[in-house]
Amino acid sequence: NAGVTQTPKFQVLKTGQSMTLQCAQDMNHNSMYWYRQDPGMGLRLIYYSASEGTTDKGEVPNGYNVSRLNKREFSLRLESAAPSQTSVYFCASRLASGRGYTGELFFGEGSRLTVL
């Protein structure tokens, strides 16, 4: 199984350009997440989708939009990139939590974005 697949792995943008990061999972998970990782700050949640058809803001949503295209796919869009958005972006998915069960996150390999 591929697990969680992110594309592209690397991208360089100029300030003001737009781009979309794609994420797909093949584990039939309900919930999907986008995090950014910056040195010394751990992972911070940008947006998440608890289930197909819903999306919610996380800790650092400004400058980003998301789309839960279907159960498998969750994309992250930067409408007008800024240097502060230079980061490594991780997509993750999990089965979600239910009675007696707390699902762990499964991560993609990351997308390294540089905004000049």
Add this chain to the structure above:
Amino acid sequence: AQSVTQLDSHVSVSEGTPVLLRCNYSSSYSPSLFWYVQHPNKGLQLLLKYTSAATLVKGINGFEAEFKKSETSFHLTKPSAHMSDAAEYFCVVTSRGANNLFFGTGTRLTVIP
């Protein structure tokens, strides 16, 4: 509110000596706790998780962690470090039924030959 504090940003050990990575958590509800490992330029991999069953949790690659409610801690240990353990480690907290998970800022483990 939920949060995690990883008490050391960097830990350095010699190969073959014990590893201790410290994590304290704050949670208004019964927590679920995880440790993840990240090798350079890779995604995060689950090491182990605590979800209110046994308080001593065994994970992959010889790691284990003990949930101590009285101390609000979930420290990660390994009896003998291996060179391949050099990586960044993240402690994560959530609660049953919650959508969000909260990450610590990470501890970088260096293993000296």
